[in-house]
Amino acid sequence: MKMTTHQPEHYNNLQKLCRICGERRNKGRPYHSQTFETQIKEVFGVDISDDRTDVHPKYLCFNCQSQISEPSNKVKEIIPVEWKGHDDDDDCLVCDIKAVVRPESFAVPEKPAPKRRKSEIKITVVKKEAAMKLKELNEHIVCSICSGYIVDATTVTECLHSFCKSCLVKHLQTRQTCPQCKILIHETAPMQYIGTDTKLQDVINKLVPGLMESEIKRRNDFYANRGLSVPLNGNSSRPITPNTQDSEPAKFPPDDGRTWFHTNDLKMSLCIEPVKKELSIPQMPMKFIRCSMKLKVEHLTKYIKQKTLISDEIELTCNKKTLANDVTLENVWLETWKRKEAPMTLFYNKKK
Known part of the structure; x- marks a missing residue:
């Protein structure tokens, strides 16, 4: 055998191959071919007594060893490899992986992925949603x-x-x-x-x-059963007639683009009358009105002057008590009217 530059690699590869099939041995326990010298000759017809250490591998793979142990249970026929050493052209089955009889057996395994640092490792935590009963x-x-x-x-x-x-x-x-x-x-x-x-x-x-939808339906049914239209602020009592545009129950709230010019303040009913029915003190066109409880007496007097066309200053009284301008109707209802039944009666007169 001619010594070449491939010699060190050649000896190293011989330790990794199987003497019979030429494939790479498994990572498990290696089996020395000299131990099965008689069985190899009987099963495969290969005489390993004349093997050369620089040409023939000295180990068996697990598959070939199992064929020797149980020859009756052969899974597939194994054709022994004819091993040759280096020639003048450096053509060797061991050193030149591309020239091996079974190239897929000598495929170079993929390199494992490089280990990442702990700082580069991203841990994904999957959070499970906790179920809870509504009654809780x-x-x-x-x-x-x-x-x-x-x-x-x-x-x-x-x-x-x-x-x-x-x-x-x-x-x-x-x-x-x-x-x-x-x-x-x-x-x-x-x-x-x-x-x-x-x-x-x-x-x-x-x-x-569906809670809000059912509430809207109940409100619509309430006004429809009483022949009333559903108001924007919930305080209208105008009856429904076939000639009106509100003949069908209105939606609550409306979705036709109308603007809501109202507040959510509590409302109260008033009866506004002059102190004495004299010609010098004109009466209100409509003495019954409904307004917010946060309305001040000052604003109510301006409204009365506008409706009655009185130019002089006026004052309001309730239960014969003159009301201050900065007092709200809610305070009048609590302190002066003593929470009696509606409507709360107020009297107006020219200020003396």
């Missing part, structure tokens, strides 16, 4: 007055307890305490210490699908 949230979204889901959520500023707006307003007409914790809201004007909670209502609408 009932204490936060159910009105303690009507025992139903809150509609038009309104919160008391003193204790932050929330209720349906209609339930809370009806409760505060006779009491000044919170329906849930019984804390005093205000001695004379509890209505001024409650507010609409739109965020809470949005959460309730998402937790209870």
Whole structure:
């Protein structure tokens, strides 16, 4: 055998190949071919007694060893490789991987991916959504007055307890305490210490699908059964007639682009009359009106002067008590009218 520059690589490759099939051995335990010298000659017809260490591998792969141990259970026929050493042209099956009889067996394995630093490793955490039953949230979204889901959520500023707006307003007409914790809201004007909670209502609408739709349907049915049109502010009593444009129940709220020029203040009914029915004091064209409870007496007197065309200054009285201009109608209803039944009667006269 002629010594060449491929000699070191040649010896190194011989340790990795199988003596019979020429394929790469598995990573498991190697089997020395000299141990199975007799079996190899009987099964494969190969005499390894004359093997040369510089030409023939001295190990067997697991597949060839299993064929020797159980020749009756052959899975496939194995054709032994004819091993040759280096010739003058340096043509060697061991050194030149491309020239091996079974090139797929000598394929160079893919290099493992380089290890990344800990700082480069991105850990993806998959968060599982926690399921919760709706009844576990009932204490936060159910009105303690009507025992139903809150509609038009309104919160008391003193204790932050929330209720349906209609339930809370009806409760505060006779009491000044919170329906849930019984804390005093205000001695004379509890209505001024409650507010609409739109965020809470949005959460309730998402937790209870169809709640707002069913509420709108009930309101429409309420006005339709009584022959009334659904008002924009919820306070109209105009009957429905076939000749009116509102012959069908209106949607609540309307979606036809109309603008809402109103407030959510509580309304009250008034009866406005002159002190004495004299010709010098003209009467109101319509003595019954409905306005916000936050309206001040000063604004009401201007309205009366505009409707009656009185040029002189006027003053309003309730229960024979002159009202100050900076007092709201709510304070008049609480302090002077003593919360008697509506309408609250006011008298006007020229200021002396």
